[in-house]
Amino acid sequence: MPIRTRLIDSNPPPSSAITPRAVYEDRRTLLKALALGAAGSALAGWAARDARAAMTGPLATTRSSVAGAVTMEKATALKDATGYNNFYEFGTDKDDPARYAGALKIDPWSIEIEGLVNKPGRIALDELRKISPLEERIYRLRCVEGWSMVIPWIGYSLSALIKRAEPQGSAKYVEFVTLADPKQMPGVRSSVLDWPYTEGLRMDEALHPLSLLAFGMYGEALPRQNGAPVRVVVPWKYGFKSAKSIVKIRFVEKEPRTAWDKAAPNEYGFYSNVNPGVDHPRWSQATERRIGEDGLFAKRRKTQLFNGYEAEVGQLYAGMDLKRFF
Numbered sequence: 001m002p003i004r005t006r007l008i009d010s011n012p013p014p015s016s017a018i019t020p021r022a023v024y025e026d027r028r029t030l031l032k033a034l035a036l037g038a039a040g041s042a043l044a045g046w047a048a049r050d051a052r053a054a055m056t057g058p059l060a061t062t063r064s065s066v067a068g069a070v071t072m073e074k075a076t077a078l079k080d081a082t083g084y085n086n087f088y089e090f091g092t093d094k095d096d097p098a099r100y101a102g103a104l105k106i107d108p109w110s111i112e113i114e115g116l117v118n119k120p121g122r123i124a125l126d127e128l129r130k131i132s133p134l135e136e137r138i139y140r141l142r143c144v145e146g147w148s149m150v151i152p153w154i155g156y157s158l159s160a161l162i163k164r165a166e167p168q169g170s171a172k173y174v175e176f177v178t179l180a181d182p183k184q185m186p187g188v189r190s191s192v193l194d195w196p197y198t199e200g201l202r203m204d205e206a207l208h209p210l211s212l213l214a215f216g217m218y219g220e221a222l223p224r225q226n227g228a229p230v231r232v233v234v235p236w237k238y239g240f241k242s243a244k245s246i247v248k249i250r251f252v253e254k255e256p257r258t259a260w261d262k263a264a265p266n267e268y269g270f271y272s273n274v275n276p277g278v279d280h281p282r283w284s285q286a287t288e289r290r291i292g293e294d295g296l297f298a299k300r301r302k303t304q305l306f307n308g309y310e311a312e313v314g315q316l317y318a319g320m321d322l323k324r325f326f
Contacts, residue, residue: 059154059216064135066157066209068312071138075218076149080292082223086143087244088192089178089185090225096187097225103184104245106229115175115251118166125229129215132160136219137212139235141242142274142307148288153233154216159207167203167251174206175199175256176232177248193259199243200256200270201234202316210235210312236306236313238272269326273317276303278326 064070087097109125134154142148162174180196182188188195205211212233215222222228227244234241240260250256260268267281276286287300306313317325 057221058219059134059221061134061136061154061219064137066135066137068210068309069135069137069139071140071150071308073138073140073150075138075152076290077292078218081149081151081217082225084147084291085225086145086239087187087225087227089180089187089195089197089245091187092192100186101224101228104179104224104228105184106224106245109229111230111246112248113165113251114248116168116171116253117251118168119164128161128213128230131164132156134215139210139212139233140307141233141235141239142288142303144238144240144268144272144280144285146283146285146288147291148301149291151217152219153212153214154219154221155212155214155233157209158211158213158232159209161213161249162206165249165251170253171251172203173252173255174201174203175248175250175252176243176246177250178243179245179247192263194262195259196247197243197259198256199232199241199258200252201241202255204316205234205313208313208316210309236274236309238274240268241272271317271322271325273322273326274303274307275305275322275326277305278323 083098084094085097090097090100110122112122114120136152138152140150176199178197180188214231214233230246231244232242279285288303289300
């Protein structure tokens with residue numbers, strides 16, 4: 001994997017103004033695609049305005065006993081967590097998911113388990129939720145663009161689903177495939193990314209207790225703009241590793257190509273661990289801005305290695321060159 005060339009701006013623009021290279025090079029294509037669908041979706045767009053905080057029902061939870069699963073930091077306000085998102089299937093602006101996700105149909109929903117497992121097959125959402133008790137976990141979420149949030153998620157360790165699937169010995173990685181429906185997701189009509197959006201984890205990363213299969217946040221089922229009805233949350237990695245609206249989980253032998261790795265491999269590596277010592281080619285990762293804290297004038301925080309979860313996950317990368325395997 002190539003080492004990234006660094007052209008760091010010592011005074012980077014606010015994160016809301018930063019757009020990944022793969023996006024700004026194809027922004028015109030996306031705008032044309034959105035325009036083509038504007039007439040047909042105008043009424044739906046008005047109805048979707050309430051999707052900014054469209055929680056879809058309460059979920060019962062238990063207290064988590066997983067080490068590191070609850071931070072004592074103040075949770076980000078619901079309106080910020082549901083109104084400022086990256087979900088390119090609905091557009092590249094931060095408020096596009098809340099604006100357009102109201103059209104997403106999440107019932108019925110199921111996930112297909114396939115690949116190197118002894119128990120492949122389709123699992124309906126209701127069955128999926130019952131595999132293990134749902135817990136509330138308060139995780140930090142750090143975006144590669146330099147902003148962060150603290151969110152009370154609801155779900156259970158991804159390992160519970162993996163163990164149910166019974167991976168074969170040759171399965172070394174877990175790949176996630178997300179929904180890509182241009183009828184429901186205007187961003188999919190563009191060529192910003194190679195759809196469907198795919199992500200992946202090494203098997204030991206996926207089995208780590210902190211890796212969460214999430215069904216809700218803030219006490220209720222996931223809003224559509226936050227990845228309803230099911231997503232993963234990997235708190236020590238940048239947010240784009242946490243695949244949303246998952247429809248397939250594959251168990252494979254070789255490292256899967258991920259959406260951002262295919263779009264810009266020099267900028268978005270497979271591991272994508274939060275690391276203040278490894279800059280993005282176009283901006284520093286040494287500091288971050290917590291969403292909801294005094295707007296653009298908030299004092300920037302120092303970024304923590306592994307997003308503050310080094311004690312829990314650092315051993316997964318013992319002996320690895322984290323500047324090469326970024």
